Amino acid sequence: MSLSRSFKAAILLGAAVSVLAACNRGEEETAAPPAIPAGPSAAPASTAPLAYESENAFANVKLTLPEAVKGQPDLHKALYDASVKDLQTFVEGAQADRTEAGGDGGLPPYEKQVTFDTPVDTGKLFGLTTSAYEFTGGAHGNTAYSTVLWDKALKRRIDLNALLRPGADRAALDRMLCAALNVEKKVRDPQAAVLTLGEPKPGSYWSCPGLAETAVGLAPSTTPGKAGGLTFLIGPYVAGPYAEGAYRIDLPQAQIRALLNPAYADEFAGAPPKRPATT
Missing domain, CATH: 3.30.565.40 (Fervidobacterium nodosum Rt17-B1 like)
Known part of the structure; x- marks a missing residue:
């Protein structure tokens, strides 16, 4: 139909x-x-x-x-x-x-x-x-x-532009996200191929999504009244087949603090609570 x-x-x-x-x-x-x-x-x-x-x-x-x-x-x-x-x-x-x-x-x-x-x-x-x-x-x-x-x-x-300081190295954030995504993929499947940024490797359909392709929000924190970092939402088909499911990746504020806009940096403290790899 x-x-x-x-x-x-x-x-x-x-x-x-x-x-x-x-x-x-x-x-x-x-x-x-x-x-x-x-x-x-x-x-x-x-x-x-x-x-x-x-x-x-x-x-x-x-x-x-x-x-x-x-x-x-x-x-x-x-x-x-x-x-x-x-x-x-x-x-x-x-x-x-x-x-x-x-x-x-x-x-x-x-x-x-x-x-x-x-x-x-x-x-x-x-x-x-x-x-x-x-x-x-x-x-x-x-x-x-x-x-x-x-x-x-x-x-x-x-949006994310407001949270990042002027001139922040967005490529560095792309790399952090890609590394964290590969860790989560290995948790789900120890045999999973390592993804890289840019075009997929020969023989693969998948690569790490960049910030422009990813929904970015605030991660919960172990410190009340603060954000523990940034959350990245990656849907099915983006970094793997549908059966692999979606990914919710948290980058701790301690890891990204140098990239944060001073206007909002004090809103971040603590760390994201641990969550299952499949969310």
Whole structure:
């Protein structure tokens, strides 16, 4: 069964781009934010829902947000509104696609689940990781990963550029990520081939993804109220076959501290808690 042209476009765009783009604009700005007291935000908690769910004959969709996002009302509302709109568009596309095809061909309803989790709350920053699972037929669904980085004082989303100091050696961060990824691959499969940056080695389909291809967010910390480092989300098919699964790589702040923007460096301390290699 073929997807309608409009529904194909919606899938290619993906939930991560639509949700994060709706949060804010001007991500490249790296100016130091106004000083604010350390600790959790004192802003009134948001009253927006933490969940949305809809099921019909064409598609089942679901949104899940963590309780912690209520402390950032502007962000909470933006994420909820944009996510619900995206899910409703998905349902409309599923209905149009199956109507155009003249029936469902015995296939189950399409499915989409958007989950925001792993909140990290520091004095100046609030972070989330995002997974968007889609099933539109075939052997299995696909999951896209993204992150949210929110400056609590400026009340806007920022990106990795803001967290890194001007002139930071991004190539060094690429190498750190590649080395850590190879360690995780060996944990899952001791016979796994070592990946390198750039084009895949002869006879291989895979190489280490660079920062431009990777969702980067805040890692939790063993020190309350701080980020333990940076988290890198690498989806299936990026660094290995689908069966190998996704990777969530944490680089400790001690390892990357020289690269951090002084405006945000104090938001990092401790280390990421140990987690299973397969997450």
